[in-house]
Amino acid sequence: MDKTDIFIKSAKGEQEIATRVYKLPIKHRSVLIMIDGVTSEQALLARISGMFDGKTIVSDLEANGFIERNAGTKPALHAADAAAVKVQPLNASAKQYMIDYMYKVLGPEADTFVGRIEKCKTDSDLAGMIDPCRDTIRGIGKQNKAEELEIKVKELMG
Numbered sequence: 001m002d003k004t005d006i007f008i009k010s011a012k013g014e015q016e017i018a019t020r021v022y023k024l025p026i027k028h029r030s031v032l033i034m035i036d037g038v039t040s041e042q043a044l045l046a047r048i049s050g051m052f053d054g055k056t057i058v059s060d061l062e063a064n065g066f067i068e069r070n071a072g073t074k075p076a077l078h079a080a081d082a083a084a085v086k087v088q089p090l091n092a093s094a095k096q097y098m099i100d101y102m103y104k105v106l107g108p109e110a111d112t113f114v115g116r117i118e119k120c121k122t123d124s125d126l127a128g129m130i131d132p133c134r135d136t137i138r139g140i141g142k143q144n145k146a147e148e149l150e151i152k153v154k155e156l157m158g
Contacts, residue, residue: 003042006070007035007058013066024066026059030136031057035067047132051117091123094156098126098133101149105137123157130154 009017013032016022024032031048039047041058048054061067095102102110111135120126130153138146 003040003045005041006037006039007041007044007062007067008037008070009035010065010068012064013061016066026134026136026140027051027078028057028061028066030132030139032061032066033135033139034132035061037070041069050119051112051132052154067090090121090126094123094153095126097156098149098153099131101152102133105142105145105149106140127157131155 009032012022013035016024016029016032017063020029026064031044031054034044034048045054045058048057058067062069095117099114102113102117113129113136115131117129120129130150134146134150137149
């Protein structure tokens, strides 16, 4: 078990995404949706650290056969990730839009996301919140709202 391992959805995980046959809790389903077969375990846990008890949820998904671990990574991906990070001042209107939109769609359940959004200090921090917010909204069956959030925030960020 290496933090550079990459998770992929198993057939059972793909079936859950498509049909909700196993009736996973929303937090588990949201994390399952984030499993993309590219992101390392370390990056995934960092991405969800403030929203959920990520380690427990990932362990549950793996133990119950929804995801599988693939050993090894491509070091070039890490170099590209590091090169892509550049510090930019924070776009306050995009930040406020994300906060308002998450409350509008999720109600009080948005608190965990809003807490993470409020901690964003740069545009790159805020951009890192787009995918988890979008994926969670998509995970509750609101595909159009998820796309609307992503498009509008990216538009506001320029």
